[in-house]
Each structure stands twice: as C-alpha cells, then as structure tokens.
Amino acid sequence: MTSKRRTPKTPATPARRTPQQDRSRAMVARIVDAGQQVLITHGYDGASTNRIAAAANISPGSLYQYFPNKDAVVAAVIERYTREVADRVRARVLSNLGKPPEVSVPETISYLLDALGNDRELLRAVVEQTPRLAADGPVVAFEQQIGELSRVALSMGHYPIPDDIDTDAAAWMLVRAVEHLTIRYLLDAPPIPRDRFLADLNRLILNFFRDPRPRAERE
C-alpha cells in the first residue's frame, strides 16, 4: 500500500520543482498516508510515531525531518481529508450558484453526504479520536471555508431573503447543522433511510428561510 515508487531520475516533465522538493512532497504524502492508516486501525492513542514511521517504511528519526511532532502528522491527516472534502463540495456549490435553493441545497447536501461517507473509517477516526486537536485545527478551517461559500451562495441566490435574517448568523448556524447532522448520520447509522434523512435535512434548511410562522397558520 505504501508507495514504493521512486522518483524517476530523468522525468519527462520540464522539472519546475526541484527533485529535492518532489522527494520531500512525496515523503510527506507517504507519512500522511501512514498516519491515516494507523489512525484508522489503532486510534489516536495507538498511533505512536514509531508505528507511523514503520507504516511509512521510514525510520522514526526521519519522520521528524518532515513533521515537528506527532500531532502535526495527525493534523496533516485531518487537514488533507477535510481539504479534499471541501474541494469537492466547493466545486459543486459553485456550479450551482445560479440555481434556486430548492435545487442547489439538496444537491449540495447530497454531495456532502457522499463526500464525507467516502471514507467512513477515516471520518470516524477524525471525529471520535481527535477532538483533542480540534481547538482551532483543520476542522475549523473546513467550516470556515464552507461557511464563506454559503454566505456567497446566499447572497447570490436570485430570490428574496427575508429581511429578518442575518446572513452571517444564518450561514454559521446552517453550515454547522448540515455538517454535524451529516456526520452523525454517517457514524451513528440511525434507523432512518437515506432518502428520509436527506428530505428532512433539506426541509430543515429550506424552511428556515420562510417567514416565521404567521398567526393565521395555526388552527
């Protein structure tokens, strides 16, 4: 599983990056791969630097040439995962910018569910094993990216947003709600069909923008 390919001596590509840098990048990736695998199989406490180094087929000393300490490796694992998910979701959001929310919201949520669920083991490891790094780590960055995106999307939707809505506050809340509910659905596997879950989550988000329940509606 770990990359045994060595950078070919004479690459065809007009080497923009130094071989130096290539080797270094490859090494970092190798370590992150190893860290991810170990994190999944052994959990945070079982992810010793020795084990990660062994899984990366390098010496423990070498690991410290690329990362200052153990937590940096774990953080890199998380960062890479969230970046991948965020990239994919962002692309989808952008491609839906012009569409009405009844279309774009379900599309986005469905895609997020797929993206997060793509590696459920890793998701579980990240969420359940590494809260200790969460302080202002990569997960937060992830939310900020998506939050920013949502705010843009909200403001560009060619439909009226009720006056009583604070875009920033709403984005903060909805992003976190969607993210958390999706993760919990994936990890806790409640006895709720996927379609039902998606329908409810969409309803939650979309109904938020409706006018507060007018008196008349009751009774």
Next chain:
Amino acid sequence: MTSKRRTPKTPATPARRTPQQDRSRAMVARIVDAGQQVLITHGYDGASTNRIAAAANISPGSLYQYFPNKDAVVAAVIERYTREVADRVRARVLSNLGKPPEVSVPETISYLLDALGNDRELLRAVVEQTPRLAADGPVVAFEQQIGELSRVALSMGHYPIPDDIDTDAAAWMLVRAVEHLTIRYLLDAPPIPRDRFLADLNRLILNFFRDPRPRAERE
C-alpha cells in the same frame, strides 16, 4: 464478603444512610471533583491517575478502590455533568408539556443554553478533550434521554403535525441539531448576539414543522 449487615436499629425508617455509604459517596464525589478539575486544566491526556489522586488529596492506590481505571473516572465526570444538565432540562420540558411549541421550544432551548453554559470550561473539556470512551457512553445516553423527551413532547403538543413527518427521524435530527448548535455557540463564541442565536435556532426548529414550501410562495 464486605459487610452487608445494616445496623437494625431502626428497621422501618426509610434507609438513613450508613456512615459507611456516606463516606464512600463523599470519596467518589471528591475524586470526580478532582477528575473534573484536572480534565479542565490538563486535558484528557494530561489527566493522569496520579494527578487526579493528588488533586483529590488521596493516594493513587485509594483512587482504585473507587474506580477500576482512569477512564472510569473520566466517564464519571462526564456522566455527572450530562446528568445534571439532563435533569434540569427534563424538568423544564415536562413543565411545558401542555404549551404550544411556539412557547415550549424557545423556553427549552434557552434553558438548555443556560444549563450547558453553566460550566463552559467543563463543557469544553468534555467536548474537545474526551475521546469517545464507549459506544454507549454518557454523552450518548444524554442524547437518548433528551430524544425520548422530545418525542413525548412532540406527541403531546395537541396540535397537528404534518403527515409527512416521521416523528422518530425528526426527533433524532432536531435533538442533535439543537444540542450541537448550542454547544458550538457556547464554545466557539461566534460574533452573534445571544438573542439572535436563540431566535434563529427557534426558527430552525419551528419552521421545520411547517408544510414544505408551497408552489405559490415561490417567486
């Protein structure tokens, strides 16, 4: 083998606690106090049994007379916290059972925010420092209690719930949304006023029960 004989002095009286039991309870409380404090100040990884014992002013050996291992202490800390919060929230929910959701939901959420925010440092320690100790740990138990409560409240609301709603699925989702958003609001302290946050959260929940956006409303 340990003395199960109770002093038969006053057999009819509703169990005045033996000094034995009192001492034991006090000791457990002392250890949980210490564990809580250490968890807050040193985090999960820094919460060594020796440190907890020292903080409780007992010997490391004594700790093991009351808890089988370190995680049991941490679990007790969490359990006590979630129980306290759950107890207070449950009381409030029950006292609002007859009222319409426009009243009971804001009341409950506001109260939950207060209850959780009562010890923000502990909340942070529990949420950000503590790995999932068990699949059926105290946090999960907490959610199940509140979830059960919500389902009851929903069904007793005396007002029509749209046909297209699955009570269980809705309860699962809304409970987790409220819980998580409240916690994040408390821990991340986003630049959103409390009133705004509460209003939005209430809107999120209450609007969920409205009919899906009818055709007419768009445009």
Next chain:
Amino acid sequence: MTSKRRTPKTPATPARRTPQQDRSRAMVARIVDAGQQVLITHGYDGASTNRIAAAANISPGSLYQYFPNKDAVVAAVIERYTREVADRVRARVLSNLGKPPEVSVPETISYLLDALGNDRELLRAVVEQTPRLAADGPVVAFEQQIGELSRVALSMGHYPIPDDIDTDAAAWMLVRAVEHLTIRYLLDAPPIPRDRFLADLNRLILNFFRDPRPRAERE
C-alpha cells in the same frame, strides 16, 4: 468452603485449652487453608494477602494478627504439608524398623510416593512456586527429619553395612535422591510406568550398599 462452624458455647470436653486458644488455632488453620488454596490456584506471585484474606473470609487486617507477613503464611502452608507427609512416612518407617531393607525400602518409597502424590497440585505449587523461601525453611526441616530417621533405620538394620560406608554421608545422599526423584516423577510425569520407576529407584538405593563392583564382575 471455609468453616462457618462456631465453637459451641458449652463444649462437652473438659476445656483444657482456653476458648481463646481454640479460636486462635482455628483462625490460623483457616488462614493456612486459604493460603494453600490460593497458592495452588494463583501461584506465589498471585497469592496476595488480600486474596488470601478474602479466601479465608476475614479482613486483610486480621490476617496480620496471626501472621507477621505474607511469607509467613506461605511458609505455614509448606510447613503443614511437609509435616503431614513426614508424619505419615515416619510412622511407616518406624513400623518397618526390624525388617530387612529389601522389604523396608520399597515399602517406604512406595509410601512416600503416595503421600507426596496425594496433593499433586500443592506439591507443584510448593516446589515450583516457592523456591524463594527454601533457604532454610520447612522443606529443609523435612529432609532433616527423614534423614535422621534413615540414619536410625540404617543403624538398626540387622544386616551388615559395608565398612566403606559413612552412614551420615550415605543418608544425606540417599534421602535427597529419593525425595527429589519422587517429586520429579510426580511433577514431570515422564513416560515411565509407576512400577518401573519404583523398581529402578529401589535398585538405586539397595544396590548402593553392595560392595563396589569387583574387578571379576566385568567381562
């Protein structure tokens, strides 16, 4: 299993020993019983004082009223066992005093094998788990008793002992040989039938007293 019988208030026997002493003796026996059982099931290192006390249905503190420390309990277990074996063997040896060695030696050895094999688990525990106490403990006393006995038996056999034999040296050697070989036979269970083993051991001992192999016998 442990004795729950309490010393009857008014014993029929004309109480020579104080109830005090009786209680004390009973207690010691109870502790030794417990120690023996724990030694067998948990080994020396697993025989904690707490476990022994629990097995004796007393508190750990009480144990120290009867024994100064853990090793004293273990020593008492060994002492009682070896004393019982020695008593039985001694009786048999004495009853064979007049008989020729061709009769008395097999009788004694066979009886020793039975006596030692009576509680093979205890024998194993004593031999394999408690060498650390062997210095000049009860096992040594056992050998001295039997050795003394043997010397007496040797000197009272109404048959000639060759001049070149030092009775003390011979007794020292033969006693240890018989003891050790019997124990090893019981514990290691080599693929040797009991009869064969006994015959060989008797041959070893009895032939010892023959004249050193004369030249003539060879070729």
Next chain:
Amino acid sequence: MTSKRRTPKTPATPARRTPQQDRSRAMVARIVDAGQQVLITHGYDGASTNRIAAAANISPGSLYQYFPNKDAVVAAVIERYTREVADRVRARVLSNLGKPPEVSVPETISYLLDALGNDRELLRAVVEQTPRLAADGPVVAFEQQIGELSRVALSMGHYPIPDDIDTDAAAWMLVRAVEHLTIRYLLDAPPIPRDRFLADLNRLILNFFRDPRPRAERE
C-alpha cells in the same frame, strides 16, 4: 522492515559480523551480565527491570529493545549459565565415550561438580530464587541435553547392560539424581568431604547397573 540488507562488499567471506550485530550482541551480554548480578544480589523478586537497567548502565527503555520483558532477561541469564555448563560437560562426556564407566562416570561427575560450582552464587540464585518460568525453560532443556548425552554414552559403553534395564528410564533417573545431588552438595555444603561425596555418588550410579542383589549375597 529493519535493515536486512547486508553490505555486499565481500560476499564470499564467511560473514564477518557487522558492527551492528556486534553492538547488539555486546548490549545483550551487558544486560545479561547485569541481570545475573542483580539476580544474585537481590533475588528474583528484587530483580526489577529498572534495577537491571541501572546495573547495565542503560535506560529502562533500552532494556526493552533487547528483551520483551523481565522474565526474558532472567531466562537469558539461566540459559547462558546452563549452556556454559552443558557445553563443558558435553565436551568431557564426548571425549570419554570409549572408556569404561568406571572411568567415564567419575570423570564426568567430577567435572560437573566443578562446572556447576564455578559460580556458586549464581547457581544458588538460579535454583533457589527463580520460579519455573516455563515448562520448556532452560533448566529443562539442560536436563534433556544431558539426558540425551547419557543415553548415547550408555549405549556406546561396549559393555553389557543388564537385560532388565530400560535405558530411557535409567537415564531419566540417573541424570536427575546426579544433577540434583551435585547441586545440593554445592549449595547446602553438608559436612561431607568432596572425595567422599564423589565416591558415594559414583557408587550410586555404577552400582545401579549391577545385577539385582542375588540371593546368595544376602546373609
């Protein structure tokens, strides 16, 4: 994963040891030395890994790079000792293969006495302090080696062995008798001159092979 590549500089030469291996061997020897010394001075229970590491002038962690646990160190101490003794005795036995038992047996026993007595303190530590670490531990291996040897020696003696002797059973018994008596003589230091002891032990062994005492001899 650990470097199994050998420097291919001189492929034909009969494996000059890498410095790697030398260092490792030296370290193991150092730890075994330390373990031996600590075992002698503090006994098995006092032979903590920290103490052994300190005696070896290494850190406790280093010890675990060479031995998986404490008992492995103790086992290595015993193994080295028994191997040394066995090697020396085996050499002597082999060089006596052709000789008659009246010569080879005394020679072997005398040599065994010397070999075992070479480090009486260690012998005492091994015999009196060390619990049976495993059913197939070094002591047992030692006996099997010597037993095997004896059987060979017996069968090559070129002189008649009585028909009524089972070679395996006899070897089992005699080996253990010689071993145990020699050890006890060294450790208990009974008031028996060395010559007397050797003479008696030889007599015990050699006489074993004589015909069972014929009728005529009695009386």
Next chain:
DNA sequence: CATGAATGAGCTTTCATTCAT
C-alpha cells in the same frame, strides 16, 4: 538527509502493610 539505538520521564496499576474506628 537517513538512520535507529538510546533515552528517561512518566504512565497505569498493584499490594503488603498500617491504623483509626
């Protein structure tokens, strides 16, 4: 740069023993 042996502080846990009740 890579290595991996070496480090040593620190961890969780046990248990013989004591002593206030």
Next chain:
DNA sequence: CATGAATGAAAGCTCATTCAT
C-alpha cells in the same frame, strides 16, 4: 480483637523525541 479504607512505594512498561553515526 476485627475491620477495611487508606497508604505509597514500587513495579513493569511505553513512547515522543534526540543525536551520533
């Protein structure tokens, strides 16, 4: 005397990190 909670020294062992080669 009996109790058993409390002790605390010490055990075996791990692992993030360093540094000489």
